[in-house]
Structures are given as structure tokens and as C-alpha cells.
Amino acid sequence: MILDMNKPIYSVIAAATIDGRIAAHAWQFTGWTSKEDKDFLHKILDQSDVVLVGNNTYKTAREPLSKRNCVVLTRSVRGVVLKREGLVYLNPKNVNLKRYIKDKGFKRVVVLGGTQTFTYFLEKRMIDEIYLTIEPLVFGKGLNLFETKKSRIWNFKLVSVKRLNKKGSLLLHFKA
Amino acid sequence: MILDMNKPIYSVIAAATIDGRIAAHAWQFTGWTSKEDKDFLHKILDQSDVVLVGNNTYKTAREPLSKRNCVVLTRSVRGVVLKREGLVYLNPKNVNLKRYIKDKGFKRVVVLGGTQTFTYFLEKRMIDEIYLTIEPLVFGKGLNLFETKKSRIWNFKLVSVKRLNKKGSLLLHFKA
Numbered sequence: 001m002i003l004d005m006n007k008p009i010y011s012v013i014a015a016a017t018i019d020g021r022i023a024a025h026a027w028q029f030t031g032w033t034s035k036e037d038k039d040f041l042h043k044i045l046d047q048s049d050v051v052l053v054g055n056n057t058y059k060t061a062r063e064p065l066s067k068r069n070c071v072v073l074t075r076s077v078r079g080v081v082l083k084r085e086g087l088v089y090l091n092p093k094n095v096n097l098k099r100y101i102k103d104k105g106f107k108r109v110v111v112l113g114g115t116q117t118f119t120y121f122l123e124k125r126m127i128d129e130i131y132l133t134i135e136p137l138v139f140g141k142g143l144n145l146f147e148t149k150k151s152r153i154w155n156f157k158l159v160s161v162k163r164l165n166k167k168g169s170l171l172l173h174f175k176a
Numbered sequence: 177m178i179l180d181m182n183k184p185i186y187s188v189i190a191a192a193t194i195d196g197r198i199a200a201h202a203w204q205f206t207g208w209t210s211k212e213d214k215d216f217l218h219k220i221l222d223q224s225d226v227v228l229v230g231n232n233t234y235k236t237a238r239e240p241l242s243k244r245n246c247v248v249l250t251r252s253v254r255g256v257v258l259k260r261e262g263l264v265y266l267n268p269k270n271v272n273l274k275r276y277i278k279d280k281g282f283k284r285v286v287v288l289g290g291t292q293t294f295t296y297f298l299e300k301r302m303i304d305e306i307y308l309t310i311e312p313l314v315f316g317k318g319l320n321l322f323e324t325k326k327s328r329i330w331n332f333k334l335v336s337v338k339r340l341n342k343k344g345s346l347l348l349h350f351k352a
Contacts, residue, residue, distance in 0.1 A: 016196060017196075018306065018308060018321070018332060018348075018350060019196055019320060019321040019322045020192060020193075020195055020196010020197065020320060020321065021196065021320075024327070024329075119316065122314065122316060123316075130194065132194060134310075134348070136331070136332045136333055136334045136350055137329050137330060137331050137332060138298065138321075138322060138329070138330040138332065139322075139329060140295065140298060140299075140322040140323070140324035140326065140328075140330065141322070141323065141324055141325070141326075141327075144195060144196060144197075144320070145194070145195040145196065145314075146195045146314060146316040146317070147316070147317065148316035148317050149317070150316065150317075151200070151317075152316075153200075153313050153314070153315060154313060154314040154316065155312070155313050155314075156194060156312045156313060156314065157312055157343055157344055158312045158339070158343065158344020158345075158346065159344075161337055161339070161346065163334070163337070167333055167334065168333055168334020168335075168350075169334075170334065170337065170348070172194075172310070172346070174194060174312055174344075
């Protein structure tokens with residue numbers, strides 16, 4: 001196999017509870033996660049070329065994302081709209097996102113959520129790796145990482161496990 | 177603190193995908209999990225005094241549970257009905273389950289699911305520990321570990337992490 005070094009790497013970055021919820025409700029940002037998870041998130045964002053994020057998640061994270069190079073995935077625009085330097089709105093229904101990312105020369109692509117965005121990349125088989133922090137708590141309800149109507153199984157491999165703190169926030173790294 | 181040595185220990189035993197699903201659909205038993213997870217499950221069941229299981233889960237697991245001491249939680253009976261030696265149907269709406277377990281002298285109680293049963297024990301704060309195997313795959317839909325209408329957070333502590341096999345099935349142990 002010849003690796004295409006020009007191929008961008010798509011990394012899903014998410015935090016979930018023991019029961020697999022990424023948020024207790026739609027308007028909750030990742031503020032509920034541990035300090036150590038936030039530190040990891042910032043480190044990954046610092047290393048990335050671009051952040052892909054759904055419009056709802058972007059709204060809850062506007063401030064922390066303000067200094068990042070962002071592509072907001074949304075149906076609120078027809079194609080690609082440059083909102084300001086470093087902020088693009090893009091409708092993936094009408095624009096070939098994969099080609100857009102490649103044309104821009106982005107190599108390290110972080111997919112930040114939420115559910116709808118994560119599911120888009122899952123269904124398109126565009127996820128190269130998943131960094132999932134599991135916080136040791138239970139919401140018992142809320143949003144799942146993925147929500148598809150397709151009936152199939154996607155296999156990953158666990159690459160590493162890291163305990164982030166004393167209470168036991170766990171960082172799992174999977175590859176497709 | 178004086179530990180009540182007579183207090184039964186309630187252990188939730190579950191397996192989930194990366195995206196927190198315990199099954200892709202309601203009629204799926206835990207047959208999708210790794211051999212190593214099944215070995216662990218059998219070991220835990222061997223050490224337990226009684227298995228508490230919802231009626232739906234029991235139906236999908238009738239054969240593997242046939243030699244276990246089971247209490248099936250169901251609204252199909254009014255109170256407690258002894259179906260045969262080692263198999264009791266019990267309606268937790270009308271019977272004090274906690275007292276029943278204590279009166280029977282059960283010490284090691286395994287809660288096997290599904291979602292409705294897990295949620296019952298979560299809401300009643302009857303979960304002492306959770307053993308959760310995370311299999312490195314994604315269903316993208318299906319049943320969650322818990323499904324409550326209550327708005328609160330339940331905190332746990334991570335006790336241990338064990339990698340079960342090469343592909344990376346992970347056994348997590350949490351305590352309340």
C-alpha cells in the first residue's frame with residue numbers, strides 16, 4: 001500500500017459520559033468536561049489546520065473557537081461564504097467538502113461535532129481517528145456521539161488509553 | 177464510616193460500543209461482543225448470588241441464563257412468582273426489591289440490563305459499581321445504557337482499566 005501523504009487526516013475529537021452522551025441537552029457546550037480534557041482539546045486544536053463544526057455546536061462554542069480556523073457546516077448558506085478571516089460557512093449538501101479541504105491544503109482536520117456533524121463524517125467514511133474522552137459520570141439522557149439511520153457496523157482499533165486525572169477521566173484513541 | 181457487611185453489592189455489567197450503544201436494536205443479545213468480554217461476563221456471573229434482568233433481555237438470553245439464579249423484573253406478574261427452581265418473576269412496582277434481595281440473603285447481585293432495568297437501578301441509586309466493556313466499534317444507533325427523564329448527574333470513580341485483547345476491547349470498572 002502506498003500512503004498518500006497529501007491525504008488530509010480527519011480526527012474526531014469528543015468527550016462523552018460513561019453512558020455515551022456527548023451532552024445532556026442540545027444547548028450544552030463541552031463545559032462539563034474535566035480541566036484535563038479541555039487541556040487536551042486545546043493542544044489538539046493548536047496542532048490542527050482547520051476545525052470543522054456544525055452550526056449548533058459553533059454557536060455554543062463561538063468564543064473558544066474565535067481564534068481558530070473554522071469551517072461551519074450549515075444549511076443556512078447555499079455554497080461557501082467567507083464570514084471573516086478564518087471563518088467560513090459551508091453547505092456540505094452543495095459543496096464537495098473533501099475537495100474543498102484538499103484544495104485549501106489543510107492536512108490536520110479536526111471534527112468537533114455535534115452529533116449531526118460526527119454522523120456526516122461517519123457515514124461518508126471520512127473518519128481516520130477518534131479521540132474520545134470518557135468522563136466518569138452519567139447523564140442518563142442527552143445527545144449521542146452518532147445518530148444514523150444506516151444499519152451497519154463501523155470497526156475501529158484502539159491505539160492507546162490514557163488516564164487524565166485522579167477521578168479517572170480516560171482518553172481513548174481509536175483508528176479506522 | 178462503618179461498612180454494613182450485610183449490604184448486598186449491586187453490580188451493573190454491560191458492554192457498549194465506542195458510541196455508547198449496548199445493542200443496535202431491542203432484540204439483539206450481547207452476542208456481538210468479543211470472546212474476552214463473554215469470558216469476563218461468565219466469570220462475574222459465576223461469582224454472583226443472583227442475576228437481575230429485565231424481561232426483554234431475559235428473553236434474548238434465556239439459554240445462557242438457564243443455569244443462573246435469576247430474578248426477572250417484569251410487569252407481567254402482580255408480585256413475586258416462582259416460575260421454577262432458580263427463576264423468579266418479580267414486579268418492582270409492587271414488591272420492595274431491595275428488601276426481597278436482603279431477605280433472600282443475596283450478597284453479590286448482578287444487574288444485567290437492558291436499558292430500562294439499568295435505568296431503574298440508576299434512578300433508585302442502587303448501583304454500587306459498573307463494569308463496562310467498550311468494544312472498538314460503532315453502531316451509530318440503538319439502545320443506550322441509561323434512558324432517564326430525570327435531570328441530574330450521577331458521579332462515579334474509575335477504579336481500573338483492562339485491555340482485554342489485541343483489537344482493544346476495554347474493560348472499565350467504576351464505583352459509585
